[in-house]
Amino acid sequence: MKICTNIKPYLLFSLVIVSLFSLSRTSLLDSTYNNFLQCLLKNQTSPTDISNILYSNQNTSYNSTLNSNIRNLRFTYPTTPKPLLIVTPYNPSQVSESIICARKLSHLVKIRSGGHDYDGLSYISDDPFIILDMQNLRGIKVDPTTATAYVEAGATLGELYYMIQNVSNTLGFPAGVCPTVGVGGHVSGGGYGNLIRKYGLTVDHVVDATIVDFQGRILNRSSMGEDLFWAIRGGGGASFAVVVSYTVNLVPVPETVTVFNVQRFLTDNATDLVYKWQFLIKDIDHNLFMRLLLQL
Template sequence: MAEKPASPSCFFFAASLVLLTLSSCLASPTPTPPSPSCLSGTLSNILYRNNNASFPTVLENYIRNARWNTTTTPKPLLIITPLQESDVQAAVLCAKRIGLQIRIRSGGHDYEGLSYVSRSQQPYFVLDMSNLRQITVDIGKQVATVQAGATLGELYYNIWKNSKIHGFPAGLCTTLGVGGHISGGGYGAMLRKYGLSVDNVIDAKIVDVKGRILNRKAMGEDLFWAIRGGGGASFGVVLSYTVKLVPVTENVTVFRVERTLEQNATDLAVQWQQVAPTIDDRFFLRLLLLPSNKTVKASIVAFFLGGADEAVSILKKKFPLLGLEKQNCIEMSWIESAIWLNNPDDYKIGVKPEIILNRRLNTAGFLKRKSDYVQVPISKEALEGIAKKIIELGKVALAFNPYGGKMAEIPADATAFPHRAGNLFKIQYSVNWNDSSPAAAENFVNETRSLYSYMTPFVSKNPRSAFLNYRDLDIGINTFGKNSYEEGKVYGAKYFNGNFERLVKIKTAVDPDNFFRNEQSIPILPNNH
């Protein structure tokens, strides 16, 4: 595909933004918007100034963490909601021309709000991709092309509408935006059978820093490698991904089994570590350790790509402490399992698949997340200590997500996502709260950090690895001063391990002035200028 030039509307857009910038944004942290005359024309239906009555709604619709929706949270000057690819080209070129920073948002699930908040004190705008949500499915070729602003629920639904025996390996949360989710890796219940989302991407379209629309052939294999697990927002604006569909059985099996400490939850967790990463790769056995009335509840939330009889037969032999019986299981279609996995507590048998299309706008709660990787089984004694710590803290939960299967077969440098063989499971630290006070936020964030610190002996080392899609500013922030590369290496080595240096070289080649950046983006090589 040839490089596509930017729309002529860019020049009108540039003039508008120049007026905006020169009139106010550099002089005040809360600028006065420009007169309506400079925003008239074809862009008026996709551009929201910060005094527009719709601005708060458009901003808040895709804020998924209420911590970043307070009166003190920095706000963008503008929100631009592209309706076509040329709108994205115009936004990139014009912002670059006048030095206005871009934050790129597809679903808004970045845990630290980096897709819509800039902490740099510089004026910025949000490029909200939520209107770019077209999905085409070709069952004959077993592929789908999905724009970055679509949700996983919309992708799953469109696949289901075309075939009841195809699916796609991606996340459990159906409101995730495709652009951020896939570019960071894409982790879900079929990863042990089919790998991550990025392992099943065969093409992509991106707007680069020159405003060109590039597909895989035009961007080259280095950049295509980088935007599969390295985070797209460091390199440009991902417009769409073309993905391979995978076969699924007409019926799959899900179940949830729970035990408290008094019901031998610790022994269950010990055996889980032996079983979950090594069992038949059609299984995904997620283990949650949840604080519950001064005890800890171990909850195994499971998916099996097959029928209940087979699932029970395998687990009776491989995981006897689970005590699974057929009556614990629910057989359902793959699309129904996507709904169930998104929220087992709210699932109702017979629910219409259309529910998966609900974007749940402006429903954010307060939360903090962190991540770790475990490479050596955690002993029973250590698990008992972890349980005591969870009870002591009272609110923070752990989710153990098993590896093995396909994840152990794919080389660490096959994509930018490095966390493959050698990992038994990934940990997500999770805490949610409702109190909007700063004191509550400080308390719950500190509780999460306390458990993270306690877990240090049991997780990966040199580096202590982290998952990009569980964004965590605690592990490092880039201020983009003279030590930008060194600052970037602190978090970059944790997110990308041995792939970090290649990502830096690619970033330096495709965006040498570091236009596409955020507090945890890939830095350019030192002394590049």
């Protein structure tokens, strides 16, 4: 009983501190949101309702927007650092306005497209940060006559493949195997998949890009220059700019593709098979792609 009487003032004091802390955190978040919103409104050039693209943790859609592209479930824990704000632009101008405002208000920006980064680099930081989420920029246009496609960074590889096969059975695009991977991170990191033997890396087929640089300038291949264009094709887009879209060349593929699967266990001399495969593969027809999966 005595212990309880002694603890009470301490508890009260702790409660007051906790309440003051959460009050100051809430007002800090409110002011971060309001300052960003005011800045966007001031710089706005497109008629979209800006409040629809800006989320603080006071918004009911904040958690669903944040979690929608967290592909590594380790990073959905409450202990994972969360962004002060999430911005989901609909067009290049809004990307530009977001970068201008983030710079003006000194916010660290994490750029996210498909959210497949193994280390969560597109949505986690130990320092306070905001997420520029490209999920609303996922337009795709395929032109079978020129065998090219325009694809925005927030689209997935699966969406791109789907749109290509919608217009042609004999055109394809050499990129990754997993359909949910985002174009933004994949292409800017190099990209490889089932067509690598015949057609090389994904970036070998990129012919133009739209980016927003650190000053908020919207640039294409000719205005960004060849050095920067080279860098965003493999150097990791986020190191240089926000990639808004890529224009790519498509490649010819046969209308019918044959796929087969050979399974071997260690007890079936699988080790010998893999050993020999390493020496034979260089002489095997380039139309044949072989993928080795080690499974437990």
